[in-house]
Amino acid sequence: MQNHGVLIANEAIHCWKNRSQGGLILKIDFEKAYDCVNWGFLLDILAKMGFGEKWCGWIKECVSTVSMSVLINGSPSKEFRIERDDTVLFCNNDLEELSNIKRILRCFQLMSGLRINFSKSSLCGIKIPHQDVVALAQDPDVGSSGRKDGEAIKRVAGEIQLVWGQTHLNQLFASESADLFHVYLQNASVCGEEVGKNPKEFFLGDTIDKRKMHLVKWEVICKKKENGGLGVKNLLIQNLSLLAKWWWRFNSEPDSLWVKVIRGKYNLDHNCWLPRMPTTGKATNLWRDICNIGEVSSCIGSIIQEGFRIQLSSCDSLNWRWSSDNHFSVKSVYNQWESSGQTGSPGLEVLWKNICPPKVEIFAWMAVQSKVATRSVLVGRNMILEGQSSSCPLCSLLMETPQHLFLHCQLSWAVWSQILEWWHVQWVCPDSLDAHLRWWMDSKF
Ligand SMILES: [Zn+2]
Numbered sequence: 001m002q003n004h005g006v007l008i009a010n011e012a013i014h015c016w017k018n019r020s021q022g023g024l025i026l027k028i029d030f031e032k033a034y035d036c037v038n039w040g041f042l043l044d045i046l047a048k049m050g051f052g053e054k055w056c057g058w059i060k061e062c063v064s065t066v067s068m069s070v071l072i073n074g075s076p077s078k079e080f081r082i083e084r085d086d087t088v089l090f091c092n093n094d095l096e097e098l099s100n101i102k103r104i105l106r107c108f109q110l111m112s113g114l115r116i117n118f119s120k121s122s123l124c125g126i127k128i129p130h131q132d133v134v135a136l137a138q139d140p141d142v143g144s145s146g147r148k149d150g151e152a153i154k155r156v157a158g159e160i161q162l163v164w165g166q167t168h169l170n171q172l173f174a175s176e177s178a179d180l181f182h183v184y185l186q187n188a189s190v191c192g193e194e195v196g197k198n199p200k201e202f203f204l205g206d207t208i209d210k211r212k213m214h215l216v217k218w219e220v221i222c223k224k225k226e227n228g229g230l231g232v233k234n235l236l237i238q239n240l241s242l243l244a245k246w247w248w249r250f251n252s253e254p255d256s257l258w259v260k261v262i263r264g265k266y267n268l269d270h271n272c273w274l275p276r277m278p279t280t281g282k283a284t285n286l287w288r289d290i291c292n293i294g295e296v297s298s299c300i301g302s303i304i305q306e307g308f309r310i311q312l313s314s315c316d317s318l319n320w321r322w323s324s325d326n327h328f329s330v331k332s333v334y335n336q337w338e339s340s341g342q343t344g345s346p347g348l349e350v351l352w353k354n355i356c357p358p359k360v361e362i363f364a365w366m367a368v369q370s371k372v373a374t375r376s377v378l379v380g381r382n383m384i385l386e387g388q389s390s391s392c393p394l395c396s397l398l399m400e401t402p403q404h405l406f407l408h409c410q411l412s413w414a415v416w417s418q419i420l421e422w423w424h425v426q427w428v429c430p431d432s433l434d435a436h437l438r439w440w441m442d443s444k445f
Pocket of ligand 1: 392393394395396397398404405408409410
């Protein structure tokens with residue numbers, strides 16, 4: 001299902017849940033060539049050919065389950081399921097309507113050549129007793145009688161839950177689809193923080209039982225490189241920015257089905273340019289969260305409020321202030337948030353020239369800010385052990401500060417001098433690593 005489809009389905013189910021009579025959902029499974037193979041037969045053949053039980057078990061796992069995992073930095077991630085697009089039909093709790101849908105589907109099958117796997121399609125009732133749904137699925141007009149067995153709807157799904165909140169986080173990561181991102185993460189304030197923790201733990205090396213020494217603050221790491229950070233995305237804001245796209249779409253796609261569904265359901269007429277909560281009745285959590293990102297309490301509320309401008313002319317249109325072409329982009333929301341909250345820390349852009357491995361760049365970035373674990377830093381954090389000296393292990397003369405270790409210590413100084421002598425460069429040892437770095441990067445030798 002497309003992301004719009006998820007939103008529409010969510011709204012439709014919500015509607016049924018809130019009114020007296022429920023409805024039916026038919027999930028259609030289109031047959032793939034892959035589905036025509038009888039896997040039981042394949043496994044029997046494998047066994048007959050003398051393959052061991054374990055091997056056959058593996059093959060069975062491979063063909064019958066769709067869980068996958070990916071290698072992240074060499075270690076497998078949590079398993080996730082691969083899902084494909086589904087076609088979902090909604091109809092009233094009415095036998096005639098359901099059998100008509102099936103007749104139409106049979107015609108579609110004949111015309112398109114695309115076979116529908118009725119035995120793998122499922123029927124699901126909203127506010128309809130389970131046994132009634134089972135009875136409908138088995139009804140002669142809908143189910144198997146008089147037709148070949150493959151035409152029966154054998155699966156009857158349980159009650160559907162509305163798309164909501166963190167339960168979908170794992171699926172979200174599995175789908176790796178930016179499109180689904182802004183559907184599933186609707187409870188942005190909660191989920192975003194949750195998601196935000198992951199890269200943080202990754203960078204800072206924390207696990208549940210162990211907290212590593214944090215030499216650089218997470219907020220600094222999230223800053224742009226021009227502002228002295230590492231440019232790691234703040235996923236909470238990224239997620240809100242993605243949700244903000246629904247605001248733009250609400251206006252720019254007036255003819256799309258989802259906008260019609262929302263306008264119809266919540267009584268939003270065409271004077272209503274942007275997402276708004278209904279004045280009467282309840283909205284789904286998904287719609288409420290989309291509306292809420294424009295509120296003052298939202299981290300990007302003011303960016304949204306100031307960003308959308310109605311351009312009055314012969315044909316009124318909606319403009320987006322934060323992009324040069326007046327068109328909304330997720331990136332522009334994020335950039336705007338980033339630049340609004342930045343205090344001008346010293347830029348270290350000289351560092352990021354891709355002339356050495358990222359590991360080295362990041363180490364230099366930390367060293368310049370005196371955020372490497374030299375003895376002086378450890379003493380400052382009360383981390384030096386009793387009886388250990390805080391003096392430089394190379395010369396034992398002065399305290400081991402980052403400046404001393406990498407620049408002023410006799411040995412380090414000698415290394416720098418030697419290297420510069422190869423290029424016949426005269427130098428005066430600068431007093432800080434930062435000054436040294438800038439001089440080094442600016443030199444044309
Ligand atoms: Zn030294």
